[in-house]
Each structure stands twice: as structure tokens, then as C-alpha cells.
Amino acid sequence: MRQNIYDNPEFFEYYQRLRSTGITYNDFVEQPALMAMLPELQGKNVLDLGCGAGQLAAYMVSQGAAHVTGADISAKMLNQAPEHPQVRYIHGPMEELDFAPASFDLIVSSLAFHYVENYDALMNQIAGWLRPGGHLVFSTEHPVTTAKLDMDGWIEDHEGKRLYYALDNYAEEGIRHTHWVVDNVIKYHRTLSTLLNGMIRYGLQIEQVNEPEPIPGAIEKMPTLVNEWRKPSFIIFKAVKRGG
Amino acid sequence: MRQNIYDNPEFFEYYQRLRSTGITYNDFVEQPALMAMLPELQGKNVLDLGCGAGQLAAYMVSQGAAHVTGADISAKMLNQAPEHPQVRYIHGPMEELDFAPASFDLIVSSLAFHYVENYDALMNQIAGWLRPGGHLVFSTEHPVTTAKLDMDGWIEDHEGKRLYYALDNYAEEGIRHTHWVVDNVIKYHRTLSTLLNGMIRYGLQIEQVNEPEPIPGAIEKMPTLVNEWRKPSFIIFKAVKRGG
Numbered sequence: 001m002r003q004n005i006y007d008n009p010e011f012f013e014y015y016q017r018l019r020s021t022g023i024t025y026n027d028f029v030e031q032p033a034l035m036a037m038l039p040e041l042q043g044k045n046v047l048d049l050g051c052g053a054g055q056l057a058a059y060m061v062s063q064g065a066a067h068v069t070g071a072d073i074s075a076k077m078l079n080q081a082p083e084h085p086q087v088r089y090i091h092g093p094m095e096e097l098d099f100a101p102a103s104f105d106l107i108v109s110s111l112a113f114h115y116v117e118n119y120d121a122l123m124n125q126i127a128g129w130l131r132p133g134g135h136l137v138f139s140t141e142h143p144v145t146t147a148k149l150d151m152d153g154w155i156e157d158h159e160g161k162r163l164y165y166a167l168d169n170y171a172e173e174g175i176r177h178t179h180w181v182v183d184n185v186i187k188y189h190r191t192l193s194t195l196l197n198g199m200i201r202y203g204l205q206i207e208q209v210n211e212p213e214p215i216p217g218a219i220e221k222m223p224t225l226v227n228e229w230r231k232p233s234f235i236i237f238k239a240v241k242r243g244g
Numbered sequence: 245m246r247q248n249i250y251d252n253p254e255f256f257e258y259y260q261r262l263r264s265t266g267i268t269y270n271d272f273v274e275q276p277a278l279m280a281m282l283p284e285l286q287g288k289n290v291l292d293l294g295c296g297a298g299q300l301a302a303y304m305v306s307q308g309a310a311h312v313t314g315a316d317i318s319a320k321m322l323n324q325a326p327e328h329p330q331v332r333y334i335h336g337p338m339e340e341l342d343f344a345p346a347s348f349d350l351i352v353s354s355l356a357f358h359y360v361e362n363y364d365a366l367m368n369q370i371a372g373w374l375r376p377g378g379h380l381v382f383s384t385e386h387p388v389t390t391a392k393l394d395m396d397g398w399i400e401d402h403e404g405k406r407l408y409y410a411l412d413n414y415a416e417e418g419i420r421h422t423h424w425v426v427d428n429v430i431k432y433h434r435t436l437s438t439l440l441n442g443m444i445r446y447g448l449q450i451e452q453v454n455e456p457e458p459i460p461g462a463i464e465k466m467p468t469l470v471n472e473w474r475k476p477s478f479i480i481f482k483a484v485k486r487g488g
Contacts, residue, residue, distance in 0.1 A: 144388060144411055155399075155410070166399070166408035167388055171457060171473040192436060192479075196453045206450045209440045213415060229415040235436075 002093045003115060003186045006052070006074035014181045016080075019053075023222050026111070030139050030234050031056075033212030034110055037238045039135045041065045044105040047129065049094045049138075050112025054081030060108075061086045069104075071097055095122065102131040109138040111234070114146060114187045117175075119198050127202035132243035136204055139236040142211065143170070146189035151178040153231070165231035195237070204239035211235050246337045247359060247430045250296070250318035258425045260324075263297075267466050270355070274383050274478050275300075277456030278354055281482045283379045285309045288349040291373065293338045293382075294356025298325030304352075305330045313348075315341055339366065346375040353382040355478070358390060358431045361419075363442050371446035376487030380448055383480040386455065387414070390433035395422040397475070409475035439481070448483035455479050 005011050018024055034056075042064035048057050051070030060068055061084060071090040072078050078089050090097065094109075095116060107126050116122050126136055145151070147170040154162045173194060176187045190198075196206060211232040214225040249255050262268055278300075286308035292301050295314030304312050305328060315334040316322050322333050334341065338353075339360060351370050360366050370380055389395070391414045398406045417438060420431045434442075440450060455476040458469040 144414075148408070153411075155408075164392070164399075164410035164412040167397075167411045168408040168474050170388075170475055171455070191455055191476075193453045193455045196440075196450065200451060206440065207444065209437045211415070211435055211437045230412050231414055232435075 002073065002095070004073050005115075005182070005185050006072075006077050008182055011180075011182050011185075012074075012076045025225075025233060028214050028218035028222055028225060029212050029228060030111060030236075032215050033210050033234075034108070034137065034139050034236055035059065037137050037208060037210060037236055038063075038108065039106060039137075039238075041106070045103070047071070047099070047104045047107045049097075049107065049109040049126075050115075051081070051089070052077045052110075054078075054084075054087065054089070056108065056110055057087045058082065058084065065106075095125075097125075099129045101128050102134075103129050105131060105134045107134070107136050107138075109140075111139050111141070113138055114141045114189075117188055119188070119190055119194065120201070123198045123202050123204065127204055127241060130204075130241040132241050134241045135207075136199070136239045136241070137236070139234050140195070141187065142232045142235045143190065143192050143195070144231060145233050146176055146187055147172075149176065151176050151187070154227070162227060162230075165227075192235075195235070199237065199239045203242040205242050206237065206239050208238040209235065210238075246317060246339070248317050249359075249426070249429050250316075250321050252426055255425045255429075256318075256320045269469075269477060272458050272462035272466055272469060273456050273472060274355060274480070276459050277454050277478075278352070278381065278383050278480055279303065281381050281452060281454060281480055282307075282352065283350060283381075283482075285350070289347070291315070291343070291348045291351045293341075293351065293353040294359070295325070295333070296321045296354075298322075298328075298331065298333070300352065300354055301331045302326065302328065309350075339369075341369070343373045345372050346378075347373050349375060349378045351378070351380050351382075353384075355383050355385070357382055358385045358433075361432055363432070363434055363438065364445070367442045367446050367448065371448055371485060374448075374485040376485050378485045379451075380443070380483045380485070381480070383478050384439070385431065386476045386479045387434060387436050387439070388475060389477050390420055390431055391416075393420065395420050395431070398471070406471060406474075409471075436479075439479070443481065443483045447486040449486050450481065450483050452482040453479065454482075 043066045046065050046068045048070040051072050057068040057070045068087045073093045148168045153165045155166050178185050287310045290309050290312045292314045295316050301312040301314045312331045317337045392412045397409045399410050422429050
């Protein structure tokens with residue numbers, strides 16, 4: 001059984017409340033950077049893996065995408081997604097999707113791949129689903145964030161001041177059990193080499209790498225973002241399928 | 245004046261003694277991994293940036309390289325290098341070298357680029373010196389190792405046991421003043437994105453990334469190597485000049 005944490009009622013309620021504030025790492029760090037890395041969207045056929053409530057799908061349609069297929073494991077998240085004639089939603093784990101070869105011009109994924117156990121198989125699938133010259137753009141938790149076995153890295157002094165981020169267990173890839181709202185949220189740690197070589201292996205040529213910093217003005221609304229300069233939370237990759 | 249730490253007598257003497265033991269991070273982690281990432285050497289014209297005493301140059305000739313040009317800023321290191329009809333040594337900082345466009349089939353560098361201030365200019369030079377289809381293979385200190393301003397990351401308990409590695413200042417690129425044998429050894433910290441995007445920008449397409457682990461049997465001779473699984477010291481890149 002694949003983890004479906006977003007359908008956990010307690011987690012879901014918290015997450016909905018958090019995102020509705022507009023004051024999140026997604027709003028101020030990850031989404032702006034991911035959007036800026038998207039290729040030209042006009043007329044494109046797009047697959048969004050881990051689409052959640054469809055915010056990114058709606059954005060891409062507004063930017064000219066002809067059609068977006070959004071897939072998510074969470075029924076609760078998909079239930080929040082507004083209907084749109086150019087967006088089709090699929091309920092299910094991304095590892096079990098099935099598309100014809102070369103179906104998409106662009107495959108995007110926002111902070112979902114760290115929930116997937118078999119990254120190599122996922123890259124193999126994605127490379128097959130992309131047409132030659134098509135792009136993959138995805139964000140994931142940064143390896144320095146997922147490395148330590150408990151993923152609890154900030155070390156504080158007795159007054160709660162963050163001294164530094166504890167890095168450990170970097171080469172020990174695999175499952176991480178963390179607490180995020182609820183106990184035992186499962187994520188998978190992979191090294192940077194694994195993330196990059198996994199794309200290259202299947203003909204996905206690296207075009208850009210981004211360890212995003214907060215957007216201007218964000219610090220005032222969310223002071224903890226100052227720590228993003230000390231230790232990055234996310235990393236975003238843009239790759240192109242060779243042969244285009 | 246560019247830093248020339250290897251010509252500091254105290255540093256040089258220590259470094260010579262260290263390397264002569266054969267029990268170093270170079271022997272057990274970095275060199276084996278770098279060598280394994282080299283392309284076919286038969287008949288190749290190679291440039292070795294920061295060649296030191298010429299060990300890697302000699303190895304490449306033994307593997308069939310037609311000619312190796314070794315450049316190093318340190319006269320003391322070059323004085324140690326054995327003469328060889330297929331190896332030419334140049335004394336000078338790599339930033340000031342001048343070669344015709346497309347002069348080399350392969351450019352290698354072992355643990356030298358973190359001493360260079362302007363990485364972007366270096367990548368621009370290297371891309372010009374490589375023929376289309378030629379390779380760049382280089383190792384450098386890992387960004388998680390160079391990030392913290394004092395580069396002194398291992399946090400120990402009162403018995404000297406290493407608890408974790410302190411990561412900080414990751415996005416603050418630039419100069420680092422560290423103590424390594426002597427005071428004020430200067431290195432330059434760059435993020436992973438900068439290292440990768442700097443190659444891509446000049447048409448150097450990433451082929452492989454390696455965060456090397458110790459070779460089998462090394463731990464017995466050098467027990468501290470166990471920490472390489474906790475926090476990588478090095479990262480090695482292999483890229484190919486496009487258009488080949």
C-alpha cells in the first residue's frame with residue numbers, strides 16, 4: 001500500500017488551513033521558482049504528477065497550455081480541484097499510471113517525488129511518456145533536508161536560536177519516517193548524484209538546477225524563511241528529453 | 245595575487261609527508277572515483293588543471309593518452325613531477341593559461357577548482373579549449389563541506405564523538421578562510437546549482453555526477469573515512485562539450 005498522507009483527515013485539515021493562509025514555503029519559495037523554470041506553455045500537452053488541488057494545472061492553462069492531465073493519489077485533494085474543460089484529473093499513485101509513449105510535451109511535478117520509493121523506475125516511465133524535445137520540470141525536497149534519518153536537522157540553543165543544520169546519513173538512501181502534523185509521514189532520501197544520474201540514464205538532459213531562495217518581500221511575512229539561505233529546503237530540476 | 249598555498253614551505257612539507265603515506269582521502273576516496281570517470285584515453289590530448297606533482301598525468305599516459313599538458317601554480321609541486329616525453333608542465337595559475345580553441349580532447353582537474361575565485365570565467369575558458377565531443381572531468385570539495393563560513397563542520401560531544409555535520413551559510417557563495425596545516429587557506433564556496441549551471445551555460449552537458457564513497461578496504465587503514473557516508477567531502481562531475 002502506497003502512502004496516502006493527504007487523505008489522512010487530520011493531516012488534510014491542517015494542510016488545507018495552512019495553504020489557505022498564502023503564507024507557506026510553497027507560496028514564497030518553491031512555486032515561484034518552479035513556475036519560472038517552465039518552458040513556453042502555449043499549445044502544450046502537460047502531465048502534472050502529484051497535482052493536489054490543481055493550482056499549478058490552472059496556472060498552466062492560464063499560460064496557454066492546451067491540455068493538462070493532473071494525477072494525484074489523494075481523493076481529498078482532487079475533490080478540491082476546480083473543474084476545467086482543459087484539465088483532466090486522474091485519481092491514483094503516479095507509479096501506476098499508464099500512457100502511450102511520447103504523449104506529453106511537458107511533465108511537471110511539485111514536491112511529490114520524495115514520496116515515491118522507486119525513483120529510477122519513475123524516471124524510466126517519464127522519459128517514455130515525453131516526446132523527444134519535451135521537458136521535465138520537478139521540485140523535490142533537497143537532499144541535505146532529507147538526509148538525516150529523523151529529518152529533524154535544526155539544532156537550537158537553549159533560547160531556541162537556530163545554531164546550524166545537522167547533516168548526517170547522506171549516503172544512506174531510502175526511507176525516512178518523519179513527523180509532519182501527524183506521526184510517521186514517509187519520505188525517501190536520495191543523494192544529488194542519484195537524482196541527476198537517474199535523469200541522465202534515461203536520456204533526460206539537465207538544462208537547469210535551482211536551489212530556490214525566498215521571493216522579495218517574503219521574509220517580512222514569514223521570518224523563518226531567512227533560514228533558506230543557511231540550508232536549502234528544495235531543489236528544482238529542468239531537463240529535456242534528448243532526440244528533439 | 246592568487247593564493248599559492250602549496251608553495252608555503254610549512255604547508256608543502258606537511259602535504260608531501262601526508263601524500264607519501266598513501267593513506268589519504270585522495271588515495272581512498274577521490275582519485276579512484278575520478279579515474280573511473282575518465283573517458284577512453286587512447287591517443288587523447290589532455291589538459292590537467294592543478295596537476296601538482298604529476299601523478300594523474302603519469303597515470304593517463306600509462307592508459308594511452310598521447311599527450312598531457314599539466315599546469316600548476318606551485319613551483320614546489322611541479323619540481324616533484326617526474327619528466328616524461330609525453331607530458332609538458334606549465335607553471336602558472338590556471339586562470340591565466342592561454343590555448344587555441346578546441347585544443348584538447350579531455351580536460352581534467354583534481355581538487356583544484358575550489359581555489360579558483362571566478363568559476364564562470366573558468367568554465368567559459370574550458371568550454372573553448374575543448375573540442376566538440378571532448379570531456380571535462382573534475383573533482384572539487386562538496387558544497388556541503390565548503391558552505392559553513394569557517395568550514396569547521398563536525399560537531400563533537402565531550403568525548404570527541406562526531407554527532408553530526410553542521411551545515412550553514414549554504415547560499416552565501418564566495419570566499420572561505422580555513423585552517424589546514426597553516427592559517428588562512430583560502431577556498432571558494434559555490435552551491436550545487438552554480439557548479440552545474442556554470443557548465444551547462446557554456447555547452448558542457450552533464451553526463452555523470454559522483455559523490456564518491458571510500459574504496460573497499462580503506463576503512464581499516466583510515467577509520468575516519470566512515471564519516472564519508474554521513475557527509476560527503478567531494479563531488480565529481482563529468483561533462484561533454486556539445487556539438488561532437
